Amino acid sequence: EAGVVQSPRYKIIEKKQPVAFWCNPISGHNTLYWYLQNLGQGPELLIRYENEEAVDDSQLPKDRFSAERLKGVDSTLKIQPAELGDSAVYLCASTPAWGGEQFFGPGTRLTVL
Amino acid sequence: TQLLEQSPQFLSIQEGENLTVYCNSSSVFSSLQWYRQEPGEGPVLLVTVVTGGEVKKLKRLTFQFGDARKDSSLHITAAQPGDTGLYLCAGAWNAGNMLTFGGGTRLMVKP
Numbered sequence: 001e002a003g004v005v006q007s008p009r010y011k012i013i014e015k016k017q018p019v020a021f022w023c024n025p026i027s028g029h030n031t032l033y034w035y036l037q038n039l040g041q042g043p044e045l046l047i048r049y050e051n052e053e054a055v056d057d058s059q060l061p062k063d064r065f066s067a068e069r070l071k072g073v074d075s076t077l078k079i080q081p082a083e084l085g086d087s088a089v090y091l092c093a094s095t096p097a098w099g100g101e102q103f104f105g106p107g108t109r110l111t112v113l
Numbered sequence: 114t115q116l117l118e119q120s121p122q123f124l125s126i127q128e129g130e131n132l133t134v135y136c137n138s139s140s141v142f143s144s145l146q147w148y149r150q151e152p153g154e155g156p157v158l159l160v161t162v163v164t165g166g167e168v169k170k171l172k173r174l175t176f177q178f179g180d181a182r183k184d185s186s187l188h189i190t191a192a193q194p195g196d197t198g199l200y201l202c203a204g205a206w207n208a209g210n211m212l213t214f215g216g217g218t219r220l221m222v223k224p
Contacts, residue, residue, distance in 0.1 A: 004155070009153075040122075040199075040216075040217065040219060041216050041217060042117075042119075042201050042203070042214030042215050042216050042217050043156070043201075043214050044214070045211070045212070045213075048211070056211070091155050091156075093155070101158050101161070102158070102212065104155025104156050104157070105155050106153065106154050106155050107153075107154075107155055109153075
């Protein structure tokens with residue numbers, strides 16, 4: 001069974017440019033999470049989806065970050081415009097609706113120059 | 114401020130040595146998980162502990178949940194180079210599985 005798929009794996013952009021990350025969760029997993037992970041630190045939750053509904057986006061910087069999961073399957077996280085401090089790894093995770101183990105994707109490493 | 118404090122932040126040891134990593138909080142968790150993350154990959158779940166005082170073993174790894182469910186430890190016996198990685202603890206306050214991660218312990222085991 002395929003795991004959580006994320007693309008691109010790496011992205012280098014200049015500040016003030018837009019960027020988007022894509023995540024395809026494990027088939028049948030209704031809950032999807034986006035995390036931000038700074039170098040050498042633990043992941044921090046940005047947003048959680050239950051199907052297509054964002055049920056917790058309190059940590060998402062809404063002035064520049066947006067996310068969508070229109071059909072309740074794959075999801076896109078966007079930053080516009082990117083800032084130097086946004087350089088980090090963006091992780092996507094999914095879990096069945098009843099909770100349990102979160103399965104993480106490999107992440108997208110963003111470098112903002 | 115991290116709600117879950119992990120110590121040490123970095124640990125470099127020789128193959129065959131034992132080590133313990135700690136995860137501490139002032140909050141009570143309904144469950145606590147330990148993950149291992151290798152460079153370029155996402156975290157992978159090692160274990161979930163639920164009951165205060167619970168001890169779980171996974172080969173050379175022993176996990177313990179504190180009696181008050183505020184802290185946990187991970188003990189590795191006879192560490193091997195393959196144990197190298199970032200070890201993360203994560204606590205959940207309820208069955209909804211919202212996780213709060215600690216800052217991680219970066220372990221390097223030298224051959």
